[in-house]
Amino acid sequence: MSTTVDPAPATAAFEIRPTSSPCPDAERAELLATPTFGTVFTDHMARVTWSAEHGWHDRRVEPYGPLALDPAAAVLHYGQEVFEGLKAYGHADGSVWTFRPWANATRFAASARRLALPELAVEDFLGSIEALVRTDAAWVPSGEETSLYLRPFMYASETFLGVRPAREVEYVAIASPVGPYFASGVKPVSIWVVRDYHRAGPGGTGAAKCGGNYAASLLPQQEAYARGCEQVCFLDAATHSELEELGGMNVFVVGADGSVRTPPLNGSILEGVTRSSVLTLLAEAGHDVQEAPIRLADLRAGLEDGSVAEVFACGTAAVVTPIGRLASDDFDLTVADGGTGPVTAAVRGQLTDIQYGRVSDTHGWMHRLL
Known part of the structure; x- marks a missing residue:
């Protein structure tokens, strides 16, 4: 499932549009002290837009916030969407790593293909993750059994109610500091x-x-x-x-x-x-x-x-x-x-x-x- 790809060129392709209102340091430290799975999110998200006319374009990291969806957006009616899940781990020397991201990128493309969505290149998948984590590095927790959970997803954004593959699609990656998945911790x-x-x-x-x-x-x-x-x-x-x-x-x-x-x-x-x-x-x-x-x-x-x-x-x-x-x-x-x-x-x-x-x-x- 893994193919090693250097994401560096794709990472550089992501324009960083920093938020004007980042989470205050003290508040972020409090949130990172006891992270609960999937309830808190970092300051930014990575995005890439696709259209049948222009293909994948507008690679950027922008402030985390609500997505603008028309009530007739195809995803709301026909469920044309896919997602992934992987983690960023803080190591003792201060570096940050992720685990087998090429496998996630490959599976993401396969899921998109099955749902008749455009396939995101492995380089763009890895580039988006790296650009997001580098932008929000302060959000990587360091406690036992903690990590920064990464959630890339893709959805049909076209305003259209006909039953066919969408001609407009959005890819987004968000991040959430997490502890153990089960509230009880690592127990049977x-x-x-x-x-x-x-x-x-x-x-x-x-x-x-x-x-x-x-x-x-x-x-x-x-x-x-x-x-x-x-x-x-x-x-x-x-x-x-x-x-x-x-x-x-x-x-x-x-x-x-x-x-x-x-x-x-x-x-x-x-x-x-x-x-x-x-x-x-x-x-x-x-x-x-x-x-x-x-x-x-x-x-x-x-x-x-x-x-x-x-x-x-x-x-x-x-x-x-x-x-x-x-x-x-x-x-x-x-x-x-x-x-x-x-x-x-x-x-x-x-x-x-x-x-x-x-x-x-x-x-x-x-x-x-x-």
Whole structure:
């Protein structure tokens, strides 16, 4: 998923239009002391405009603020939009890095293609991220488990109600200082396995990172909350018997023998950057790693007889999160006494050590932004 690209020329193409009213230093320091996921945003945003006539143009970093949308903007009626998520990490020496941004840029282009949106060049994707982080470097937090979450997105801005691909599009990247994704921190979460709803189906948009997939997950997510669970797990739409992914994360199952399985990429599962990295790290650690279907019936039996030792989820926002409980209408099972297993803890530690610069990056996954 990664192709190394030098973003420097594209970064220089972004005109910096600084805000006249930046957040005061004291207020920003207070916000950075205890960041909550996705509630506070930096002073600026990066933007690029596209039209069928002019292509991609007007690359700039400008003050963060509301977007002007006509009530007939195509995105509001047909959902033609895609997004990405990655993080900027402050290292002990004061430098700022991001993790495998080329993979996010490549996936962003693939998502755009699936939604009939114009593909943003990898150089522009990386250039926008670097220009934004350099402009708002003071917003990169330095506390434990903190980072600057980056949210690039693209939407159909054309004022038009006909059903066809938009001829005017906006790309925007915003940034938010964050702490742990789950309010409880890095602790085992409970998962509700839903049977009446599906995240995506064969031939659909499951492999694209688009808002519609997440919107479809919100009602079953509410059901999960009502049952005392933090997340929902979807089964495949064809047989209703195999695990696919959570509302926003990929899922892994660890056997008592140390083997690890995760559902294969079948067109309805998002190709997670963290998922790919976890697969690499587990294989290097000597685990028998398989991308293979995971039947719910087999997982239940494994939890009951002890042949399944750990279950965890992974994604950019939550990194690696242990799963302590799986439940549905007809079962309620505890995973490894509800605790974080050694395989989960080890791979999470390896990954975060690389991201925060605590160990050498032997894979070439990190890219310096500042």
